[in-house]
Amino acid sequence: MAYVLVLNSGSSSVKFQLVDPAGEATDAPLVSGLVEQVGEPMGAVSVTVGGQEHREELEIPTHSFGLERAFAIMGEHNVGPTDVEVIAVGHRVVHGGKLFSEPQLIVDEIESMIEDLIPLAPLHNPANLDGIRVARAMLPDIPHVAVFDTAFFNHIPPAAALYAINSEVASQYDVRRYGFHGTSHEFVSQQVPKLLDKDPATVNQITLHLGNGASAAAIRHGRPIDTSMGLTPLAGLAMGTRCGDIDPGIIFHLVRQAGMSIDEIDNLLNKQSGVKGIAGVNDFRLLRQRIEEQDQDAWLAYNIYIHQLRRFIGSYMIALGRVDAITFTAGVGENDTEVRQDALYNLDMYGIHFDKEANLVRSKEPRMISTADSPVKVFVVPTNEELAIAQKSAAVAAQARAEGLY
The missing domain is CATH 3.30.420.40 (ATPase, nucleotide binding domain)
Structure with missing residues (x-):
């Protein structure tokens, strides 16, 4: 083998x-x-x-x-x-x-x-x-x-890829949205058409990679049209230790009013923010435990996390126009039943009919957690970035051997 x-x-x-x-x-x-x-x-x-x-x-x-x-x-x-x-x-x-x-x-x-x-x-x-x-x-x-990690998002449309800043500056310093977790989003999005028994070229979907780092992607007919992370993995959803989207003026404010250096702000936003910055922990199992103990900071951190997640789901539904599936993956997405339920709470009017009982099932297999008649299907699909990397690498290596390079 x-x-x-x-x-x-x-x-x-x-x-x-x-x-x-x-x-x-x-x-x-x-x-x-x-x-x-x-x-x-x-x-x-x-x-x-x-x-x-x-x-x-x-x-x-x-x-x-x-x-x-x-x-x-x-x-x-x-x-x-x-x-x-x-x-x-x-x-x-x-x-x-x-x-x-x-x-x-x-x-x-x-x-x-x-x-x-x-x-x-x-x-x-x-x-x-x-x-x-x-x-x-x-x-x-x-x-x-x-x-x-960025390859899957390399060709998202310019309206999604480019920031509204001076185009000469952006071009000179390669400032644009690159997106991350691309290997995971691609792998998971390729499993969904099989679960739907549909041609991948006809499927519109939202994929949610929720781990300590978290990102969302809108995928039309197999190709991404938008993603939450940007120039760096700091942008988008609130995460374990990263802030996600914020007013960039906050950085100037901290420089001027707090006298913080660029390195200090970098550390603050990347390592001391997000869920950890508010609740003091970034492990969702500990966060859940603190919520059950009536810890208000933990509850606030969780609500901010869910609020951001729902914002991106809603905006991507509009961007796609028609959504066939929403899929959760990665550590939090695959294992936290409350995150999945709260992210899609009370969205029946948008064709999302959530099945609470199916959501409670623990499995390492891909599974549907919406009702059978839900116009928008909801799945949990375990990601396997290592397998995706292995498959891509094997294909490139086979081509290299065919060309006599090895």
Whole structure:
């Protein structure tokens, strides 16, 4: 059996899986693991094989050291990159800018182009690039493929993509809406027509990726026409630690009145805002517990979150004109029954007939949580970004081999 090694490299961590690209969305990966706290006095490498976790705690000075340890642990259980057939290494890259609307075989030129995009994603692309360089050095004979979070939204209509600011400034500094979570929105939106038993080219849908980061997308006939995140992942819905859409004048106000620096405001809006900024926690299980304990800050944070979510659902229904399905995915979307119910509360007049009993069913399978006669169907579809990356990477690698590049 052939596998794709899927890598998601962060500034101090590397998540990885060995995935069968021909598998189903609900299949468990052959291997999953995490290298964490790279560069800290003490880190950890964990590798899960067959449901059994193997963990080492040690200092991890570099990403390459961490991956070497991970590969060694995998090798001890006969599932290392040289023990099984690895046909590609798929790398999640957060920002592809205007350059990349498709996955790319990583060669030196592509690596350089990803580096050029760092100003658009200074918190993410450098770490993604580090992971690419480390993995290419460690596995030089295997095709490496970059799969971009922004690619799915690369061609949304100009009216949705462009901001109403001076066009020369916007053009010079690549200021536009790029959107994120594209791999997840694309994967989930491709499952929905199958559930509806309709031609994908006829389906209009809204997809809601709700995790610690959250985004919404409006998709007409298989192509996105709008999405909530913007130049950066900070825009759109209120999230776990990010504020979502705010009046940009708030930034000027904090500079002038609070004397805050750009870095302080960056940290405030990205890491100390959203649900956490109001309630003190960003884990929705803890938030729910606090709401049950009558914590007013937790209740306020939840209401703001739901209010923003309903705003985007409503605006996308208008943008699409006709909606066939609304789909929830990711950690909160797949598991929080109250979020789903409250997001669609009392919308029968818009053709959304919610089924409270179906909503309470716990499952890892795609499922409908609207009534059978609901004009707008509502689904929960578990996302599987790793499988999507594996499938895209396998296809690019096969083409590279067909062209004699490997």
